[in-house]
Amino acid sequence: MSAVMIARKVRKWEKLPGKNTFCCDGRVMMARQKGVFYLTVFLIVGTCSLFFAFECPYLAIHLSPAIPVFAIVLFLFVMALLLRTSFSDPGVLPRALPEEATFIEMEIEAANGNVPAGQRPPPRIRNVQINGQIVKLKYCYTCKIFRPPRASHCSICDNCVDRFDHHCPWVGNCVGKRNYRYFYLFTLSLSLLTIYIFTFAIVHVVMRSVDSGFVKTLQDTPGTVLEVLVCFFTLWSVVGLTGFHSYLISLNQTTNEDIKGSWSGKNRLQNPYSHKNIVKNCCEVLCGPAYPSVLDRRGLTQDDLPVPASTATQSNPVPQTTKTTAPLIPNEHTPDDAKPSIADSAIAHAEKRSPSPKKEIPPTPTKVPPLASPETDVEASVIIAKEKAL
Amino acid sequence: MSTEFHNLQELRHSVSVATKVFIQRDYSQGTTCRFQTKFPSELDSRIERTLLEDTVKTLNSYYAETEKMGGQSYLEGCLACATAYLIFLCMETRYEKMLKKISGYIQEQNEKIYAPRGLLLTDPIERGMRVIEVSVFEDRGSSGSSHSSSVSSGGSSQR
Numbered sequence: 001m002s003a004v005m006i007a008r009k010v011r012k013w014e015k016l017p018g019k020n021t022f023c024c025d026g027r028v029m030m031a032r033q034k035g036v037f038y039l040t041v042f043l044i045v046g047t048c049s050l051f052f053a054f055e056c057p058y059l060a061i062h063l064s065p066a067i068p069v070f071a072i073v074l075f076l077f078v079m080a081l082l083l084r085t086s087f088s089d090p091g092v093l094p095r096a097l098p099e100e101a102t103f104i105e106m107e108i109e110a111a112n113g114n115v116p117a118g119q120r121p122p123p124r125i126r127n128v129q130i131n132g133q134i135v136k137l138k139y140c141y142t143c144k145i146f147r148p149p150r151a152s153h154c155s156i157c158d159n160c161v162d163r164f165d166h167h168c169p170w171v172g173n174c175v176g177k178r179n180y181r182y183f184y185l186f187t188l189s190l191s192l193l194t195i196y197i198f199t200f201a202i203v204h205v206v207m208r209s210v211d212s213g214f215v216k217t218l219q220d221t222p223g224t225v226l227e228v229l230v231c232f233f234t235l236w237s238v239v240g241l242t243g244f245h246s247y248l249i250s251l252n253q254t255t256n257e258d259i260k261g262s263w264s265g266k267n268r269l270q271n272p273y274s275h276k277n278i279v280k281n282c283c284e285v286l287c288g289p290a291y292p293s294v295l296d297r298r299g300l301t302q303d304d305l306p307v308p309a310s311t312a313t314q315s316n317p318v319p320q321t322t323k324t325t326a327p328l329i330p331n332e333h334t335p336d337d338a339k340p341s342i343a344d345s346a347i348a349h350a351e352k353r354s355p356s357p358k359k360e361i362p363p364t365p366t367k368v369p370p371l372a373s374p375e376t377d378v379e380a381s382v383i384i385a386k387e388k389a390l
Numbered sequence: 391m392s393t394e395f396h397n398l399q400e401l402r403h404s405v406s407v408a409t410k411v412f413i414q415r416d417y418s419q420g421t422t423c424r425f426q427t428k429f430p431s432e433l434d435s436r437i438e439r440t441l442l443e444d445t446v447k448t449l450n451s452y453y454a455e456t457e458k459m460g461g462q463s464y465l466e467g468c469l470a471c472a473t474a475y476l477i478f479l480c481m482e483t484r485y486e487k488m489l490k491k492i493s494g495y496i497q498e499q500n501e502k503i504y505a506p507r508g509l510l511l512t513d514p515i516e517r518g519m520r521v522i523e524v525s526v527f528e529d530r531g532s533s534g535s536s537h538s539s540s541v542s543s544g545g546s547s548q549r
Contacts, residue, residue, distance in 0.1 A: 080474035094518040099410045128417045135417070145520060149421055163421070182475065273420060280459075287467030289457055290483045294518045 013297035017095055018159040026297035028087040030172050031157050037086055037172030044082070044190070047230050048075045050223035051197050055204045058221075062207060067200060074193045081186035082171065089293040090176030091162035093143065093151060101144035108139075133272040150273070152256050166255040175255075178293065181286050184249065187242045194238060198231035252281040408528035412521040413446065423453040425514070425522055436526060437507050445499050445511070446522065449492065456488040489515060 013026035021030050030037070048071070056068040096104065108124055115121045124139030126146050137146045140153050143160045147153070152164035154174050163177035175183045201224050208217040218225060248258060252274040257263060263271035275281055411433055416426040427446050429439045466484060470477050496513050504511055504524075512523040 077474050080476060084475055093520070096520075097517070100412060100517070100521060100523070103410065103412050130417050130420055137417075148415065148520070149417055185471065283464065284459055286471075287464045288459060289463050289485045290466075290470070290478065292483070292485050292489060292515075294515055296516075 010301045011297065012295070012299045012301050015301055016295065016297070018092070019157050020092075020159070022297065029089050029295075029297065030086055031167070031169075031174065033156075033169065034172045036169040040082065040170045043230060043234070044075075044078060044193075047197060047227055048193075050227050051201070054221040054223040054227075055197075055200055058208065059200060059204055063203075071193075071196065071200075074189065074196060078186065078189045078193050081182050081189060085168075085175070085179050085182040085186050086171045086173050088173075088179045088182070089295055089297070090174040091164075091178040091291065092157075092174075092176075092293075092295055093145065093148070093160040093162055094295060095142070095160075096144040104139075104144065104146065131272040133270060135272065150254060150257070163254060164256050178291050181288075184242075184245050184286070187238055187245060191235075191239045191242045194231050194234045197227060198235060201227045201231070249282055249285045250278045252285065406528070409526045411524040411526060413524065414521055415519075422457045423514075423519055424450050430524070433509070433524065433526070436509055437504070441503055445503070448495065449514075449522070452488060452492050452495070456485050 011026050013022045013029075016022075019032050021032055021034070022028060023030070051071060052068065056071065059067045112121055124146075126137040126139075127134050128137055128149070129135070130149060135149050137149065139146050140160050142153060142158065145160065147160055148162060150163045151160050153160045154164065154167050156167050157174055159174070161174050161176035163180065165175040165180055165183075167174045168183065171183065171186070173179070204221070205214075205217055205224055205228075208220070212220070245255075248255065251271065253263060253271060257271075263269055275284065409432070411430045413425050413430065416424045418424075425446050427443050427450075429442060433442065463484065493513050493515075496511055500511055508527040510525040510527065512525065514520070514522050517523055
């Protein structure tokens with residue numbers, strides 16, 4: 001029975017659960033629906049092209065050559081920030097590996113004690129005290145973790161995101177801890193660009209109309225009309241959004257918390273993350289450290305080791321492994337279904353598990369479940385008995 | 391007492407994991423990265439309390455230093471902003487440098503302290519900065535020669 005050796009480099013991003021799309025071999029990470037993002041790019045690039053084609057030649061000569069130069073700088077700044085917001089990992093929290101999920105399950109069981117039959121078990125909540133305030137951490141049934149404070153699960157991307165702000169279709173990605181400052185600077189610079197183009201388009205029309213008349217000006221530069229229209233409507237939304245996020249930053253709040261009214265003051269709940277100082281809050285959000293991604297998208301999975309053809313077909317990618325653990329933990333809506341005992345499920349799951357992603361353990365021993373099995377108990381007791389006999 | 395593992399290599403090739411213990415995050419001071427220094431009871435028999443606590447406290451101090459809001463972080467932030475964050479394409483951030491240092495520290499601690507006791511710490515970055523995973527290894531019989539000889543001699547003496 002000869003085995004065919006298959007060696008293929010599989011990077012971790014190919015096995016990540018969640019509904020993200022990846023490009024450039026894992027360097028780029030976005031949400032699945034990208035249509036509105038393409039519209040954003042088209043609007044920005046299109047409007048700026050019209051500005052450079054129609055306004056800039058006239059204004060460079062009649063006013064100042066600095067005008068197009070500044071416009072180019074601002075345009076490049078806006079595009080760089082947009083692409084950074086859209087393409088970066090917003091702060092996705094990886095799902096719990098089976099051992100961690102089991103450990104958390106056991107802790108929950110221990111904390112809940114015996115639930116009388118027919119009664120719903122209490123909701124899975126962990127209370128932590130942050131800066132003197134009690135904050136409830138909710139359990140995520142998809143990711144099998146207790147969400148850290150300020151994290152939330154995005155249903156569009158199907159990931160828990162740290163310091164989740166909102167999912168923005170205009171940038172085609174979630175906005176979270178890692179890319180919030182890029183998002184804010186994008187909206188700020190886009191506001192400036194919009195105001196800039198709008199102002200100079202009007203100035204251009206006025207200056208030209210003085211020479212040639214209003215109607216002839218519009219006939220000479222039809223692009224101007226389009227620019228003014230786009231900028232007018234964009235102004236209200238983008239400037240408003242920038243203002244809203246400036247308010248949130250000064251209070252160190254996220255959009256998600258603002259919408260839910262987490263720190264609105266009722267029930268005496270104050271924001272425990274705020275430094276109570278606008279400057280400090282702004283500095284923390286905008287000038288804080290650049291957090292690294294914990295996803296390791298471009299790392300190699302264990303599948304890059306040569307595997308015999310027979311086992312290669314059996315090996316399940318991680319998302320399927322995650323799904324096979326679903327029966328282990330009941331979903332949010334049916335918590336009172338009879339749950340299999342944790343030990344049995346852990347053993348059954350471990351036996352189904354494909355070659356482990358851990359570097360140090362070769363495939364064969366992964367058949368041994370993480371919790372003690374009858375075989376290991378017998379062996380251990382034999383060893384202990386023999387050592388005592390010596 | 392159970393057999394000793396003389397180095398990390400031997401540990402990785404010859405044994406399998408019996409159980410894992412997870413040291414959780416400590417959120418009492420906010421969302422900055424910090425792990426609980428409470429000693430897990432499952433490790434009582436495997437390692438001295440102070441050794442693990444020292445390791446966790448040192449890790450906490452490294453993370454606190456990385457996330458500290460100070461002159462250097464503001465300077466890095468402002469400089470990066472001025473270049474539209476393109477500078478991050480060529481330069482390593484402070485956080486990334488510190489993560490390398492932490493990874494080296496954990497490797498060193500594993501080699502010196504944890505592997506000889508049959509334990510292995512996993513870098514928190516590999517678990518999404520949620521937990522410090524401590525793998526507890528049990529000897530599986532095909533490990534070092536000292537162990538197998540004690541089994542065989544015990545077996546022969548029993549006959």
